[in-house]
Amino acid sequence: MSAQGVTTALRRIGLVGHADYAALDATLGRMVRFAEAHGIETFFEEGLAAVNGGGEVLTPDIVPGLDLVVTLGGDGTLLRGARLVAPLGIPVLGINLGRLGFLTSLSREELAEGLDHLVAGRILLDERLVLQVAAESASGKIHGEYLALNDVVLHRGGVARMLRIRVHAHREEVGTYSADGIILATPTGSTAYSLSAGGPIVPPSLDCILATPICPHTLAVRPLILSSSETITVEVLSPTEELILTIDGQQGTTLLPGDRLIACRAKTPLRLVRFPGQTFFSTLRRKLAWGDLEERER
Numbered sequence: 001m002s003a004q005g006v007t008t009a010l011r012r013i014g015l016v017g018h019a020d021y022a023a024l025d026a027t028l029g030r031m032v033r034f035a036e037a038h039g040i041e042t043f044f045e046e047g048l049a050a051v052n053g054g055g056e057v058l059t060p061d062i063v064p065g066l067d068l069v070v071t072l073g074g075d076g077t078l079l080r081g082a083r084l085v086a087p088l089g090i091p092v093l094g095i096n097l098g099r100l101g102f103l104t105s106l107s108r109e110e111l112a113e114g115l116d117h118l119v120a121g122r123i124l125l126d127e128r129l130v131l132q133v134a135a136e137s138a139s140g141k142i143h144g145e146y147l148a149l150n151d152v153v154l155h156r157g158g159v160a161r162m163l164r165i166r167v168h169a170h171r172e173e174v175g176t177y178s179a180d181g182i183i184l185a186t187p188t189g190s191t192a193y194s195l196s197a198g199g200p201i202v203p204p205s206l207d208c209i210l211a212t213p214i215c216p217h218t219l220a221v222r223p224l225i226l227s228s229s230e231t232i233t234v235e236v237l238s239p240t241e242e243l244i245l246t247i248d249g250q251q252g253t254t255l256l257p258g259d260r261l262i263a264c265r266a267k268t269p270l271r272l273v274r275f276p277g278q279t280f281f282s283t284l285r286r287k288l289a290w291g292d293l294e295e296r297e298r
Contacts, residue, residue: 009067010038010040010067010068010118010119011040011041011067012040012041012042012043012062012065012066012067012068013035013040013041013042013043013066013067013068013069013070014042014043014044014045014058014062014063014066014068014069014070014081014084014085015028015031015042015043015044015045015048015058015069015070015072016045016048016058016069016070016071016072016073016077016080016081016084017045017048017051017071017072017073017077018072018073018074018076018077018097019047019048019051021072021073021074021097021098023097023108024051024072024073024097025051027072027095027097027108027111028048028051028052028072029052030111030112031070031072031095032052032055034115034119038119041056042055042056043055043056043057043058043059043062043066044056044057044058045057045058045081046058058084063084063085063088063090064088066085066090067090067091068090068091068092068093068273069081069082069084069085069090069091069092069093070092070093070094070095071092071093071094071095071104072095072097073095073096073097073098074096074097074098074099074100074101074104075094075100075101075102075103075104075192076249076250077094078092078094078101078103078104079103079149079150079248079249079250080250081094082149082270082272083147083149083248083250086130086147086149086266086268086270087147087266087268088268089268089269089271090271091125091271091272091273092270092271092272092273093105093106093118093272093273094106094272094273095107095108095111095114096108100287101287102191102283102287102288103188103272105272105273105274105275105278106275114275117275117276118273122275122276123273123274123275123276124273124274124275124276124278125271125272125273125274126204126271126272126273126274127269127270127271128149128186128187128188128204128269128270128271128272129186129187129188129204129207129208129209129228129265129266129269129270130147130148130149130186130265130266130268130269130270131147131148131149131151131152131184131186131209131263131264131265131266132145132146132147132263132264132265132266132267133145133146133147133148133152133184133245133247133261133262133263134146134261134262134263135245135253135255135259135260135261135262136259136260136261136262137256137258137259138256138257138258138259138260143253144245144253146247146251147247147266148184148186148189148247148248148263149186149188149189149248149270150185150186150188150189150192150193150248150249151183151184151185151186151189151192151193151194151247151248152183152184152185152245152246152247152248152261152263153181153182153183153184153193153214153245153246153247153249154181154182154234154236154243154244154245154255154261155180155181155214155243155244155246156180156181156238156241156243156244157242157243157244160180161241162178162179162180162217163178163179163180163181163236163237163238163241163243164176164177164178164237164238165177165179165182165234165235165236165237165238166234166235166237167182167211167232167233167234167235168232168233168234168235169211169226169230169231169232169233170227170229170230170231171231174211174224175221176237177213177216177221178216178217178218179213179214179215179216179217179221180214180215181213181214181215181243182211182212182213182214182234183197183199183210183211183212183213183214184209184210184211184212184232184234184261184263185199185209185210185212186209186210187202187203187204187205187206187207187208187210188204188270189210189248190202190210191284191288193249194210194212194223197212197213197214197215197223198212198223199212199223200223200225201284202225203280203281204280205280207227207228207265208225208226208227208228209225209226209227209228209230209232209263209265210223210224210225210226211223211224211225211226211232212224228265229265230264231262231263231264232262232263232264233260233261233262233263234260234261234263235258235259235260236255236256236257236258236259236260237257238257239257242254242255242256243255243256245261
């Protein structure tokens with residue numbers, strides 16, 4: 001991860017939102033008025049234009065010309081918006097309308113001050129590692145390619161049973177696991193599902209990939225931190241049932257016995273907008289209640 005300042009003027013922004021949040025209408029209206037006051041073109045995710053009462057829809061041909069994507073919702077909304085532009089390196093600003101919003105940078109109460117910083121260029125861009133993920137059949141045919149900003153999870157659907165998988169890293173066998181599944185996570189995703197499964201918290205400044213087993217059958221199988229330069233392969237050894245591959249909790253496909261999950265570092269990082277004074281550990285204390293009580297208030 002690297003952080004850098006921004007001086008490029010905003011000309012075109014894309015707006016992505018979650019309609020289930022009660023505060024969406026008011027926050028969207030504030031964003032539209034801000035854009036109009038500064039001569040910024042706005043483009044709305046399909047469905048969001050109706051909430052706004054009109055506006056130009058954010059179509060795939062418009063996305064490459066954006067200067068910024070603003071997401072209105074929680075972390076799931078941010079991940080959805082980020083997936084639109086992650087391959088292009090377009091920055092993403094998350095405005096939290098929910099409870100946690102760990103990846104977002106602004107709350108509704110901070111919106112006015114944050115937008116002032118934004119238009120003045122007083123922001124930082126955090127570059128976050130992204131995983132390039134492929135689902136490969138036993139014959140070697142690729143039947144699905146994805147970008148994972150948080151994590152990719154291989155797990156069984158339906159009846160709760162252990163599965164058997166074999167993990168390789170950089171062409172070397174790591175081992176065979178009997179577990180409920182496995183999570184391959186970025187440092188950004190280390191505070192998501194991987195953390196719940198017993199994985200470590202990893203600052204986004206570290207370039208690495210986490211391999212966290214889900215409920216392994218033996219205590220000897222623990223989470224691993226692997227180099228981001230490695231290609232990780234997970235082969236399905238379970239002989240009968242199909243498994244589910246889930247990307248960021250939002251996209252997915254199935255894997256059959258003999259199929260493989262292949263993950264490596266994507267060429268282009270995700271660029272998240274941050275503001276001066278915002279750090280990973282201050283966010284950790286404030287939003288995840290990390291540390292003693294007096295630490296959480298800092």
